[in-house]
Amino acid sequence: MTTSQSPARAVTTQGRAEAARPLRLFLGLDAVVTGGNGLIYLFAAGPVGDLLSLDTGFLRGIGVFLTVYGALVAVLASRPVPSTAATKVVIEANLLWAVASVAAVVFGWLDPNTVGTVWTPLQAAVVAAFAVLQMNGLRRLGN
Numbered sequence: 001m002t003t004s005q006s007p008a009r010a011v012t013t014q015g016r017a018e019a020a021r022p023l024r025l026f027l028g029l030d031a032v033v034t035g036g037n038g039l040i041y042l043f044a045a046g047p048v049g050d051l052l053s054l055d056t057g058f059l060r061g062i063g064v065f066l067t068v069y070g071a072l073v074a075v076l077a078s079r080p081v082p083s084t085a086a087t088k089v090v091i092e093a094n095l096l097w098a099v100a101s102v103a104a105v106v107f108g109w110l111d112p113n114t115v116g117t118v119w120t121p122l123q124a125a126v127v128a129a130f131a132v133l134q135m136n137g138l139r140r141l142g143n
Contacts, residue, residue: 016141017080023087023137027077030094030130035070037123038063052116069093084143087134094131098124 041048042063045056052059073090076082101124104110105117112120 013081019141020081020137022140023082023134024077024079026130026133026137027073027082027087027090030090030134031070031074031077033070033126033130034066034073038066038068038070042067052119053113054110054116058110081141084138084141087138087143091131091134091138094127094134098128098131101127 040063041059045059045063048054049056049059076086076090101120105112105120110116110120
């Protein structure tokens with residue numbers, strides 16, 4: 001505690017940090033899963049492309065995006081109390097990703113094989129679940 005902080009302020013800050021624990025956990029898990037997925041798409045685009053019947057260039061591009069996004073979410077998760085605005089951006093991005101993934105299969109924007117057609121909505125469900133858990137974590141903070 002610094003001399004400019006009152007004891008009441010220190011307790012409030014510590015209480016908020018404690019309340020932020022679930023949010024930080026779900027942001028951290030999101031970062032690990034997203035970043036890991038991105039690295040796999042980036043460095044194993046050939047085998048993954050063959051498995052899902054998707055273009056390797058497309059997978060590498062998605063891999064770069066997911067790797068960078070995962071790193072940014074990890075930085076957010078490392079904060080004692082993650083920024084409300086940044087967390088809302090993550091939640092909205094996750095929901096957009098989930099909807100776009102399902103739409104890509106439903107509207108035929110991609111032409112994956114059966115494995116890819118099953119994988120795409122499954123990963124969308126995981127991303128949507130992260131968004132819901134992060135929303136609940138943000139509500140717990142009173143935001």
